[in-house]
Amino acid sequence: MTFPKQIRNLIEAFERLPGVGGKTAARLTFYLLHVPDEEINRLGNAVLNLKKDIYYCSICKNISDKEVCEICSDPARDKGLICIVESPLDVFSLEATGKYKGLYHVLHGVIDPLHNMGPEELYIDSLMEHIADSGKRIEEIILALNPTMEGEATAMYLKNKIRNSNFEIRISRLGMGMPTGGDIQYADETTLQQALAGRRDYE
Amino acid sequence: MTFPKQIRNLIEAFERLPGVGGKTAARLTFYLLHVPDEEINRLGNAVLNLKKDIYYCSICKNISDKEVCEICSDPARDKGLICIVESPLDVFSLEATGKYKGLYHVLHGVIDPLHNMGPEELYIDSLMEHIADSGKRIEEIILALNPTMEGEATAMYLKNKIRNSNFEIRISRLGMGMPTGGDIQYADETTLQQALAGRRDYE
CATH class of the missing domain: 1.10.8.420 (RecR Domain 1)
Structure with a gap:
């Protein structure tokens, strides 16, 4: 049957x-x-109707129903700070913290040779344009990529690319260590190593 | 955002x-x-397009793109045997065994008072018609309902209903016990009780 x-x-x-x-x-x-x-x-x-009237913001490539997204067009946002993420969902998660007031740049993927994703498949050219257009206004770029093999490779690639372009910009990464509610007993070695290396004074 | x-x-x-x-x-x-x-x-x-030209078979209520489904209209099928199931997916699973050559009857649900499903919401009237129309041809009815509270209640209800209708029909249920690949260590008590009660001679 x-x-x-x-x-x-x-x-x-x-x-x-x-x-x-x-x-x-x-x-x-x-x-x-x-x-x-x-x-x-x-x-x-x-x-x-999913893709009807959905655009990638012409500046940050986040999804939007306008040509320039609401974050890029918000005058209250700190234009000196760009947070680079893999996907629009990451923007959503970071916005949910309520703690970040800079801009974003969405790559729409990571470098992943096994799945035929090279740097040219990502929105890296537009990132470099975004940085160049801003002149000296950008003070810091946060590489908020997932702590996976592919995310690390992409972060490394971007760091070199930005360094080589002779912009004087601080490049940072997200802090790593134990997640809230995590269990040291079940944490993997790399996470614990990162947590030890990233320990802070208890104030 | x-x-x-x-x-x-x-x-x-x-x-x-x-x-x-x-x-x-x-x-x-x-x-x-x-x-x-x-x-x-x-x-x-x-x-x-999911529901376009999809019918419930007028005899067994299985889903079909014809008024009478391919199983009910197959002359090679044993018309003396009806297997009562909850859903069309159950028909598919039983057919995949290749071991069953009788007819089916799909109830499209089970008696479940917590979700407002009473006997009148199920295709039970049409089952009784199916049995009555077949006269004395039906020899056995297999109650192939899931071994859950709701499935048991429905099986009990149907058994009484068929018994009270004065048809001389054998009413059977699926065998119960350990599933293939199961682990006695992790089996629940009821399953083991059923497996013991349903033990067979090792030939």
Whole structure:
């Protein structure tokens, strides 16, 4: 027995999403078979309209519904500080802290040779333009890339690139160590090494 | 910072799916932002077309693209045997064994008072019609419901209903015990009790 074509189509489309296997795809599809039509239309249209009127901000490449995003166009933001992140979701997480008042630059990926992502696939040229256009206003660039192999490689690449471009800019990275609520017993060696190396005076 | 409306719409629509939380919904949405438009259209249209020309088989209520499904209309199937299941996915799993040659009847749910599912929400009337229409041809009904509280309650209800309707039909249930690849050490007490009670001669 095979499922009708419409059902197979949706199972296959769900399976193409990251982290969704065959069982989950079938479960989601059969769930949708039992919901009211409005629910189905809501999801289907939300997918189809996803990219409608969505732009990458012409300055920082964050997603936006305007040509220049609300962060880049906010006069209260500190234009001397750029935080470089991998994805717009990282911007969202950092904004949720309420502690960062500078600008961002979204690379939309990291250098990852195994997945054919080289520096030219990332928004690095526009970052260098952003820095050049700002003249001497930029004081610090925070490399807020994930502490993974690919993130480290990308951070290294960017550090060299910015250094070689003769801008006098402080380049920093996010602090590393134990996450809040973490358990020393279960922390991996690298994290503990970073936590020891990054220890601070207890005030 | 908030995401543009189109992005929030899709995150919210994904979040309404069972087992999909906020983080997963955002991850899927941002994944789709980076795929080619054909991929997006494929998923969106598959959702919108899901229920188009999909029927419940007029006999067994399994999903089908015809009025009578391919199993009910297959002359090679044993019409004397009906296997009662909760969902079309169960039909698919049982068919995958290649060992069952009878018919099915899909209830589309189980009795579950906590979620407002009573017997009248299930396809039980059509099951009784199916049995009555078949006259004396039906020899056995297999209650293949999940071994959960709700599945047990539904099996009990159906057993009484079929017994009270004065049909001379054998009513059976699926065997219970250790699943293949299971670990006795980690099996729960009820499963082990069932495995002991259902032990068979080693031939």
